[in-house]
Amino acid sequence: xxxxxxxxxxxxxxxxxxxxxxxxxxxxxxxxxxxxxxxxxxxxxxxxxxxxxxxxxxxxxxxxxxxxxxxxxxxxxxxxxxxxxxxxxxxxxxxxxxxxxxxxxxxxxxxxxxxxxxxxxxxxxxxxxxxxxxxxxxxxxxxxxxxxxxxxxxxxxxxxxxxxxxxxxxxxxxxxxxxxxxxxxxxxxxxxxxxxxxxxxxxxxxxxxxxxxxxxxxxxxxxxxxxxxxxxxxxxxxxxxxxxxxxxxxxxxxxxxxxxxxxxxxxxxxxxxxxxxxxxxxxxxxxxxxxxxx
Numbered sequence: 001x002x003x004x005x006x007x008x009x010x011x012x013x014x015x016x017x018x019x020x021x022x023x024x025x026x027x028x029x030x031x032x033x034x035x036x037x038x039x040x041x042x043x044x045x046x047x048x049x050x051x052x053x054x055x056x057x058x059x060x061x062x063x064x065x066x067x068x069x070x071x072x073x074x075x076x077x078x079x080x081x082x083x084x085x086x087x088x089x090x091x092x093x094x095x096x097x098x099x100x101x102x103x104x105x106x107x108x109x110x111x112x113x114x115x116x117x118x119x120x121x122x123x124x125x126x127x128x129x130x131x132x133x134x135x136x137x138x139x140x141x142x143x144x145x146x147x148x149x150x151x152x153x154x155x156x157x158x159x160x161x162x163x164x165x166x167x168x169x170x171x172x173x174x175x176x177x178x179x180x181x182x183x184x185x186x187x188x189x190x191x192x193x194x195x196x197x198x199x200x201x202x203x204x205x206x207x208x209x210x211x212x213x214x215x216x217x218x219x220x221x222x223x224x225x226x227x228x229x230x231x232x233x234x235x236x237x238x239x240x241x242x243x244x245x246x247x248x249x250x251x252x253x254x255x256x257x258x259x260x261x262x263x264x265x266x267x268x269x270x271x272x273x274x275x276x277x278x279x280x281x282x283x284x285x286x287x288x289x290x291x292x293x294x
Contacts, residue, residue, distance in 0.1 A: 021272035025057050025264075027067055027279045030250060032257050036195045036215055037286040038156035047071055047105075048261050048280040050079035050201075050220025051112070054093040055265025055277065061097045064264070064279065068101060071281055075151070076105050077160070079220045080112020080201035084267045088118055088126035095132055102139040106151075109136070109143045110162035110199030112221060113170045114267075122167075144199060146186045158195045161187050163209075169202060172239055178205045183212045190214070203246040203260045204239075210256040217258040218282070224248040224262030227273040234275070248278070 057063035082094035144162025203219035225234010234247030
């Protein structure tokens with residue numbers, strides 16, 4: 001067989017495979033168990049949306065919407081980067097998706113580096129982002145820009161905080177150290193009596209988040225490492241670090257949990273290998289305080 005034909009066939013198969021990886025959603029389920037979860041929140045389901053980057057799953061994201069509706073979550077947490085900052089007037093995809101969800105579910109929106117670039121003072125600031133935000137706020141979406149909200153059920157509370165760190169923490173190759181004082185200046189000191197959920201787009205600073213007092217952190221940003229190797233994990237981070245530690249999945253530190261989404265989309269180089277887009281579902285479970293060995 002002609003070598004050029006073989007190369008062409010292999011290239012075509014690779015393109016088909018990459019398209020499949022980009023457009024076939026995988027729903028993952030995690031259970032987070034803790035004594036600190038209030039009884040009223042035992043069994044609560046959270047859906048995490050991260051790094052959509054204007055990607056679609058079927059016309060008007062019908063496949064993604066249907067999957068979320070099947071899950072019927074109690075709350076939706078947005079872990080940032082629903083749009084692409086270099087396309088500052090293109091919000092149709094996330095606006096349509098979140099508008100449809102917000103009429104059914106409480107939505108809490110933490111910003112990623114792409115949204116931060118679109119804020120006043122950001123390198124891609126555009127007034128259309130303000131309109132995008134206002135449209136969603138009118139539907140009840142809560143934007144947590146270094147803000148905290150307390151959610152109550154049957155007399156018990158949890159908190160959700162959206163952390164928006166400086167853009168220098170997203171620098172390529174070299175980033176500054178993060179301190180506890182820095183986080184406290186941004187979002188204050190968490191209420192120790194509450195179970196604290198932190199939406200923090202960049203997972204690299206996991207230990208800093210737990211030192212601050214987060215019980216559960218939801219993140220994205222690393223897109224699963226773009227290419228995933230069995231047994232090794234993700235290949236590269238957006239900061240060009242090879243085999244990043246917090247690429248995707250569950251991480252534990254001092255009875256605190258971070259769950260990192262592989263994300264729903266990509267931008268610039270739209271390539272996924274062994275790394276399907278991820279819709280993350282989290283179920284909270286209370287461990288009774290008298291449970292032996294817990």
